[in-house]
Amino acid sequence: MGEKGKVLTSCDISSLVIDWLCDQAKGQNTTVACFYFDFAARKDQSPTSVLGALLKQLICGLEKIPNEISRAYLSQKNAIGGRGPQLTDIVKMLQAITSETRTFICIDALDECIARYRVKILDSLNQILERSSNTRVFVAGRQHIEAEVGNYFSGRVATIHVTPRRHEIISYLHNKLNEDTMRKEMDNSLEADILKKIGEDISEM
Numbered sequence: 001m002g003e004k005g006k007v008l009t010s011c012d013i014s015s016l017v018i019d020w021l022c023d024q025a026k027g028q029n030t031t032v033a034c035f036y037f038d039f040a041a042r043k044d045q046s047p048t049s050v051l052g053a054l055l056k057q058l059i060c061g062l063e064k065i066p067n068e069i070s071r072a073y074l075s076q077k078n079a080i081g082g083r084g085p086q087l088t089d090i091v092k093m094l095q096a097i098t099s100e101t102r103t104f105i106c107i108d109a110l111d112e113c114i115a116r117y118r119v120k121i122l123d124s125l126n127q128i129l130e131r132s133s134n135t136r137v138f139v140a141g142r143q144h145i146e147a148e149v150g151n152y153f154s155g156r157v158a159t160i161h162v163t164p165r166r167h168e169i170i171s172y173l174h175n176k177l178n179e180d181t182m183r184k185e186m187d188n189s190l191e192a193d194i195l196k197k198i199g200e201d202i203s204e205m
Contacts, residue, residue, distance in 0.1 A: 014108035014140045031061035034106040047120040051090045098132035111141035122152040
């Protein structure tokens with residue numbers, strides 16, 4: 001629970017973590033990169049695009065782009081059709097950066113990632129961690145992916161379960177209903193039914 005009447009979502013929690021890490025990184029040889037999975041865009045959020053987005057963020061945090069990364073981009077640029085770096089190339093570049101710099105990678109809503117993509121993303125992150133002892137990964141998602149994440153980072157995972165409490169959900173709903181622009185259309189009976197039904201059906205989300 002955050003401010004009075006506000007329930008912290010996965011996105012809120014991730015934002016707090018990222019903000020704190022960014023504050024801690026100031027003046028240090030530390031970089032922070034993050035990615036948020038969006039269910040509506042899940043087909044476009046492939047392993048290559050996700051890891052590529054993380055790579056761009058980390059590069060922007062460097063004072064100088066490493067020569068091997070510049071060479072890799074030039075090599076791909078000169079290839080037929082000017083194709084972008086492939087997943088294996090991106091992982092190698094991420095390994096190069098994270099092995100030299102203390103790095104935090106934050107992934108929010110990993111459960112929204114397509115399962116076949118998630119396998120490759122977790123495997124890629126594992127490869128980075130194996131080469132980069134100064135790298136840490138923060139993952140937020142629903143509980144059903146916990147075992148899957150644990151399989152890739154066996155023995156290196158600390159899990160925190162965050163579950164909403166019924167009175168927090170009811171308080172949140174009260175506030176949202178009070179903000180409704182069609183408030184006059186709702187009588188006390190309908191409001192009571194909404195609070196009762198949703199309160200009873202609180203999921204792990």
